[in-house]
Amino acid sequence: MSWKILNQFLLLVTVAAVCFLSGAANDSTLKIATTSSLYDTGLLELLAQNFSEEYNVTVQIPTHSGTGIAISDGERGNVDMLIIHDKKRELKFVQDGHGLERRCLAYNYFYLVGPKEDPAGVKGMNVTEALKTIREKGMADHEKVKFVSRGDESGTHSKEKSLWQSAGYNYSEINNSGQWYIDAGSPMGATLVMANEKSAYALADMSTFMAFKSKLDLVPFVEGGSDMLNVYVAIALNPEKHPGVNCDLAVKFINFLVSDEGQRLIADYGRAQFGQPIFFAARGNCSLIGCQAEECAVPAAATCID
């Protein structure tokens, strides 16, 4: 009887070990950490699918809730590459030796969205004027005018902070100035849904807003201009700093993303679903989006040293 149990136990252990080993990473698996907008809109999965079919590899996207956690995953060497949107932190990531180089892939714009009725009357203003007005009217009557912030150190939250700064405020002063400012600590979609429920203003990336638009009564009030640019960048992890990362495959995928095919997929994405593209290709607009020429080069300049 006890032999039988032991046998069964050993079988179980063997099966578990085989499952574990076959699940372990190998040369043909690429792991990507990214921001919620690229993942939730489905663009990155589409790109990954095309790439993995062409090269017969597996692409996994384990981290997809924001630039903050994506960078933290990168600093620990848990993934092979990042696709994020926060220039300051990207530069620091590369400077600290974690990543090889920034490669500009795509861009769109941030939108300042709010309730149709426009209770603060920001229609026609530029973004700094609009934010100033929302703050003033919100502090005067927080029942009427509210602003919902991501509050999660994501790329969009970083952008919001820098916009408050250009409007002449210190961010901690804004975040503590009363009930009109709602620090949601939530992903983009959840933040938009909350802004909708509360009839509040919010800063959103264009792609997530388009994806959620049909469920929202919010409309964009500020939707363009160089101060609302949102640039997505890929960075392969530096194998010298993080031995064991799959640098070759990361560089291959980045080269795929900046290739004719990759850029076309990016520029066409969303046409069928939303009636208009929700990302623009970086190629041809390199200086417009504040990238250096080499950050848009084809193929990648970076090489993996073994």
Next chain:
Amino acid sequence: MEEIWSGLLQAFELIITLDPEVVGITARSLYISLASVFLSSLIDIPLGAMIESREFWGKRGIISLIHTLYSLPTVTVGLLVYLILSRNGPLGSLEILYTPAGMILGQMILITPIMIGLTISALGEVSPQVKDTAKSLGASELQIMITTINEVRSAMLAAVLLGFGRALSEVGVAMMIGGNIRGYTRVLTTAISLETSMGNLELSMALGIILLSISLLVNLAMNRLQGR
């Protein structure tokens, strides 16, 4: 490993220095979970006692259903309550979505199956003689209920503590119904989830340790109250 240690250190630092943000989050967690356990005890314990003491058609089925709902996913409760409390939902006019009141309601629903189920099993242990004696002494149904509950108070305490533990540690309802608003509906679990998504892993560890410490304190307090 390093991060776990520095998480511990940071937890001590946050507790000792009484960081106002952390104190606020902790107090809110405690208030919301205690409120939901207290309110659901008022409903669920009598309800459980009623189900246990009566014989009716479908009783077994109801008990099986309650046991099944032990594994009710927190996000499912969150979703359900979210739909009910949304502006265009049936209780939208209450305007308690994204408020602590909404979170309390959600957590009450979440822990109701556990509280009712454990009440039923605890009272099942009471010997019928207790009830019969009480009845023969002319006790009313309410008095019988109180007597039998008193017989198994340590099992009842375990039920309440389990309910409290589930309410305190869940993140699905708190996130979906509370919305994780700083200074208003941000509780320990949603703060942990947020700090993790920001990449502040040490602070997340520290908040987790604080959550466990609270649970320890509440356990000790309840046990003392029960006189052990």
